[in-house]
Amino acid sequence: MVIEKVKRLFGYEADKIRYRSFGCFLAGILSLSYFYYVPRVLFYFYDYMPWDNLYIMYTLGSYTSHLFAYVLINLGFYFLYTRNWNSIEKWKISPGPWPWANKNKYDEDKKKLIKTALFNQIITLPVSLAIIGLRVKYIITPQEPDFITTLKQVAFFIVCEDFFFYWSHRMLHLPWFYKKIHKKHHEYQNSISPAAEYAHPFEYIFGNSLPVASGPILYGQSNVHIITWFTWVMFRTCNTAEGHSGYDIPFSPFRFCPFSTSSSFHEFHHYKNVGNYGSFLAIWDTILDTGSAFFEYMEKKEKVN
Numbered sequence: 001m002v003i004e005k006v007k008r009l010f011g012y013e014a015d016k017i018r019y020r021s022f023g024c025f026l027a028g029i030l031s032l033s034y035f036y037y038v039p040r041v042l043f044y045f046y047d048y049m050p051w052d053n054l055y056i057m058y059t060l061g062s063y064t065s066h067l068f069a070y071v072l073i074n075l076g077f078y079f080l081y082t083r084n085w086n087s088i089e090k091w092k093i094s095p096g097p098w099p100w101a102n103k104n105k106y107d108e109d110k111k112k113l114i115k116t117a118l119f120n121q122i123i124t125l126p127v128s129l130a131i132i133g134l135r136v137k138y139i140i141t142p143q144e145p146d147f148i149t150t151l152k153q154v155a156f157f158i159v160c161e162d163f164f165f166y167w168s169h170r171m172l173h174l175p176w177f178y179k180k181i182h183k184k185h186h187e188y189q190n191s192i193s194p195a196a197e198y199a200h201p202f203e204y205i206f207g208n209s210l211p212v213a214s215g216p217i218l219y220g221q222s223n224v225h226i227i228t229w230f231t232w233v234m235f236r237t238c239n240t241a242e243g244h245s246g247y248d249i250p251f252s253p254f255r256f257c258p259f260s261t262s263s264s265f266h267e268f269h270h271y272k273n274v275g276n277y278g279s280f281l282a283i284w285d286t287i288l289d290t291g292s293a294f295f296e297y298m299e300k301k302e303k304v305n
């Protein structure tokens, strides 16, 4: 039984590696530069702020990091959605049409999406940052964090976030929570990138923001530079937007991470509404068998191809 699970996890990992291409290295270098430089630019920008207050720097910096990543990645996907290039559309996960194929329904959905996105960006996100930042202690010295330390800390944050996301997400699928809270996020059966943050405020705070903050809290914020925190916020924002994009891009930089999920993993969760509760890693869904339906589906698909 355990051997079966390990084989399954390694099989999924091998598939991801098999479908990587040279583009993976290019995407890796581009995204590393993005996650490296943008948080540093933000940090220097805050040097010119009139306040010398960690709480304000944390709240404004986290907000800007998230907004910058959210807008930029969604603009990127918007560009791809509107091109309709065959070379890109071949990576579309769902065999069904994009949501905009049904114009009337999509116009309604778009209004709801914009309303929810604005509410979450203007109200829910600042509230969650204000709560999480109550005892903020990040390092703000001019001495920048080195690459290896950042890598180690982000790896730890990924493991923590994935664990808390898995359990809060599983809880959100209990009938009461699903009906009252999580159903909203599942209105998108075929997901698109901005729908990553199409969620009830309770889910946004407790199911999304708190798991993101769990890693730095457990690691000890006073050992984490605020630049690393900005990097992590941008990394996770881009990761979840890609996970909801509806494309499974074979050279996605997130595939570099061992045992990471691909966007097919979360798309399957939206489409079938079963299992696959993890965010970044496929580990808990393998150990606890909640990923079985997905793995069986992928194994069958592999045989057909």
Ligand SMILES: [Zn+2]
Pocket (backbone or CB within 6 Å): 169, 173, 182, 186, 269
């Ligand atoms: Zn769900």
Ligand SMILES: [Zn+2]
Pocket (backbone or CB within 6 Å): 185, 196, 244, 266, 270
């Ligand atoms: Zn989702």
